[in-house]
Amino acid sequence: MTFANVGTLGTKAGQRDALVEILLRPKPELRDVGCLLYEVGINEDVPDTVFVCELWESAEAHQDSLKLEGVQAAISEAAPLLSGDNGGHRFTVLGSPLRTDGTRQSRHSL
């Protein structure tokens, strides 16, 4: 079942763009472990906050990604930038109104 992780990462004052830079570095190895989508963004009305929206082939794929060397390095580099004020949700994807072949899915066509 496709697993979604959407959330916010609060940063220390003025560190938002530095965190964005870390998160946007190409990591094709994420796709190799089952990442289907990983979007990073900002909202100018919400200071010191980075938004992420991730889709994974499974919750296990997401967990596995955290063990990747490049991801571990990025987490270490990002840690000093974070305020600790994080939020978000995890959920199981049931389907999409964009897919006309029924509500369930086995994979995304990303």
Next chain:
Amino acid sequence: MTFANVGTLGTKAGQRDALVEILLRPKPELRDVGCLLYEVGINEDVPDTVFVCELWESAEAHQDSLKLEGVQAAISEAAPLLSGDNGGHRFTVLGSPLRTDGTRQSRHSL
């Protein structure tokens, strides 16, 4: 700029699956107005809640979708199911570590 709308829709007790059914009905016309991704899901640890994760070509595309006849009908049908306890975030997508052609994007390859 790609626009993201991620959030939660709280339902009255026991109405979660009825709301999911409405949201998952195929609506290919969403793609026509600029919807790039629209995932609907649940989390068994969070009762009476439906999760959505949407990507649009622009914030205007999202607004325009709300005027579609089918969307208006779905909103009317869903309204009695909702508790009013909604949450979420809107943000501008800056890029993805899955895309190796730089951090900015003009479109998704969904």
